[in-house]
Amino acid sequence: MFLRSLLALCFFNTTALAVPNVVNSIKPINSIVSSITQGVLTPQLLLNKAESAHHFHLKPSQLSLIKNADLIISIHPKFESGLTKVLSNIDSNKQIIVNADIANHHSWLDISLMQKLSIRVTQKLIKIDPSNAVIYQQNLKHTQQKLEQLKRQIRQALSTYRTANIATFSNSLTHFLQSNGLKKPIIVNQKHGDRSSVYKIRKAKKSMKMQQTQCLLSTIEISEKRIRTLVEGLDIHTARIDIIGLNVEYPQLMSNITQQVIQCLK
Template sequence: MKKKHFLLGFLLSIFSTTYADVVTSIRPLGFIAAAITDGVTNVKILLPDGISPHDYFLKPSDLIKIKTADLFIWVGSDLETFLKKPLSQLPNHKRVSLIEDQAIKKLLLKNTNHNHVIDNNLPDKNRKNIFHYHSHAEYNMHIWLSPCIARIIANIIHHRLVILYPKYKKYFDKNLRYFEEQITKTDENLNKMLQTIKYKRYFVFHDAYSYFEKRYSLASLGYFIINPNIHPGAKKLHKIRTTLIQEKAICVFAEPQFRPAIIQAVIKDTNVHMGTLDPLGGGIELNKDSYVEFLAKLSNQFKNCLDKN
């Protein structure tokens, strides 16, 4: 036991000067953090690029990153369940669970818990067919896909950084103003750009996009699964295929984190196209404009597929 403690202490002493002051669990949170820390300190992301937070297992190097971070930012245990235990060992002033913030709680969207929902009293653009086995949380945890919530996250990070590094307050203030200006401008541009696809129907691979869809009034028919670790059976897939044809869906969106074989089988011999959406922003470099670049890239992924006839 003493040997283990000595080894951990030795590793911490080696890595403490090389790992970042601010660490985020997933890449999109890193985008927001990088905007606020720009020019002051570095940001590191715990999960490797292209890895889903739904099924990640921590490595020893991850534990060192967590322990040496001045500030660790995550969504919360309903999404990143693997972080609950290691983060409970960090003092409160060194961790931020975004889902516990009251301003964010007010904006959370509930997951739908029906096997098959078609509301014929709603306009076509609001009709949804929901197919899934079970919910892994009462609320949808993909909060970074809301530009409105991203603003709140930026303010939370700003507040915590000012406490940590008070002598850099004027830089954090400037960075926050810039981030909010860019969000406003980008949000307006995307709202205009996505007008042409507002009523075009589609399915997504899993229930990650509710916040984005709500903000830009997109006409999702539903999703294959709510938990990417549990795949739908043949009966569910047949229902989805039938709905795609009946509702004249244009696209089904896969994700780079998961194999698209299921989707390819469902759309075979139909006129439905397959697109790809990346809710984690893979390949986007960390800088002050990363988050707005992420929103623009996701919007283009929607538009490129849904503009097809």
């Protein structure tokens, strides 16, 4: 009888201590989710090396993470194309697609959208793991406060440049610019993987010259050679920006982007 009771107690404790396995596709989302799960679990980052979020091949270790996950949070199948097939075989109840209704998939660059995501993640976690609901809710409150403060700080820092003329190599930074009240930029390519034809380059250079564009922004995937070709003959500053921030947490990533934009506009 004693042995049965002891075994039952051990089983209960093991069950009580079990927490969900949460996997996030990219670092900015992983950072946000980590702030919600703090004190309960550490989510796993799927793309944890300097590789393209658009084009990658899953390794056995990554497939294992997905297989054992209770919750998988990804941007969108069209963004992480390497996940399209494997996620199509995962129960939708085990997934959060961040940009299910958003065409431009770089939504983590809009802090307000990340505040909304934090609520979605918290609600999902409480359904999966109700025993830790109080902690998730407390973490959500703290996360929302930090994100609100960050949003205000960044908008204030950029307020001086709201009338500045900006160009972007692709639409990757549109969420950041729009959410912070900056002018609609000249966009050379809708996607950074698009081919820059002679026609596109000439059209963009003409527009930048007429508008007296002060700054051309691009992501680090765009080579310096492509940027030099685009701005040759123009008096314009440029900035190649890391929008993933593999080695920093979300608040620092957004602060780094802000400082690079400001330096480009000075």
